[in-house]
Amino acid sequence: MRGIGAIYRREINSYFTSPVAYVIITAFLFIAGFIFYNLLSYFALQCIQSVRYAQLYHTVPPPMNINTWVVTPFMQNLAFTFIIIIPLLTMRLFAEEKRQGTMEMLLTAPVSSWEIILGKFLAATTVFLVMLALTFIYQVMLIIYGKPDIPPVLGGYLGIFLFGLALIALGMFISSLTKNQIVAAFISIVLFLFLWIINWSSIFTTRTAIQDTLSYLSITEHLREFIKGVVDTKSLVFFLSLTFLGLFLTDKSLQIWRWKG
Template identity: 40%
Template sequence: MKEIFAIFQKELKTSYYSLIAYIVIGLFTAIAGYFFFSQLSYFVEMAFREMMMAQQYRMQPRPMNVNLMLVRPFFGVLATISLFFLPIITMRLYSEEKRLGTVELLYTTPVTPMQIIIGKFLSGVALYIVLLIPSMFFQILLFVYGDPEFWPIFSGYLGLILMGSAFISIGLFISTTTENQIISAIGGFALLLILWVIGFSASFVGPTLGSVLSYVSIINHFEDFSQGVIDTSHIAYYLLFISVGIYFSTKMIESVKWRA
């Protein structure tokens, strides 16, 4: 446990001192902000139109749902940007150790491969949570000027964190396979993208395979969260995903040791 925490702490410290983390957080927030702004503008425009219509026909304006029209699509946007940015967070997690030769330190001190991987995984998750914090300010704005429901926002973030963690476990696995960070980032992104779009083909391949594909698809399990539904089967899916990622990463670094 202490070893996991030591690795976790070291990784966070490295991120704290490295430029990449700040660039990622800055760009992530800027892009999320852009989408939020355009969605909000659209929402406001729609609201005005409703008001005008109501005045014209002398009736009550129809109620507009902030959660449905703003919060939900915004979570979709956050999930999509995460797909692009998380491989950048995970690319160096293990590749860097290989490049620096510090694997020789990790393997010859009393730390198990599992502890190394879990420490690194948790640091990735922590960094991802930090990455999401600025986007929460956008949601707070909604509370200041409107009256959104709280729980869908909470479940949305829970879903994002679970899905992001699954992304990180996959990115980490790719990172254990190469000492080249670029390959690590591209490989991670490609694998995530495949898992993302694999559900698209579900409707063409027949019912059995189709249901398998749409179950495997990493985004399908996120939608309920963004609607405010916390379904244990989705939580189980992500936890399973994370465990598989961690298991393979661990096996990967163990096997590298054997093959050398």
């Protein structure tokens, strides 16, 4: 356990004493803010127009749902943004250690590889949580000025959090395969994009077994449940097992490193 703390503190320092964390967080908040602003403006425009139409034809304006118009699309776009952002957080975790030779010191220190892996995983998760928490300000604004349905907001955040854990673990695994950060980031982005669209090809088959498998593997489908405000055990297990898979593969990758050098 001692090792987790030491490695966690070093990683956090490394994120926040270099420009890495600030650049990534700023870029992320710019994109997230842009998405939120546009969704909200569009929603406001629709509201005004529907009231005008109602006045023009002397009818009752149709109900406008802020969850459908703002909350749900915001969550989906936020998750998509993380597909690009998370690889930038995880790419250096092991690739950098391999490149600068510090891997040799970590692996000869009296700590287990799980302590190293968890220390790094928790540090990346912390930066991710800071980003996610900062976007919660938008939801607070919605709650103050509107009446969004609360469970989908909370469910969505829980879903994106679990989704982020899975991406961080997988991204860390990919970083442990190479000495080159750019390669690690690129492969991670490709993998995450593929997991995002994996169920698209299910329309080309009528075999339900394949359809079910593809939709089970699709992170989009599981995320959709959470964003609806439904915490489904199946989706919970899916994200957690994906996270564990990433951590497990990282451990195996370190063991192979010890064999092959």
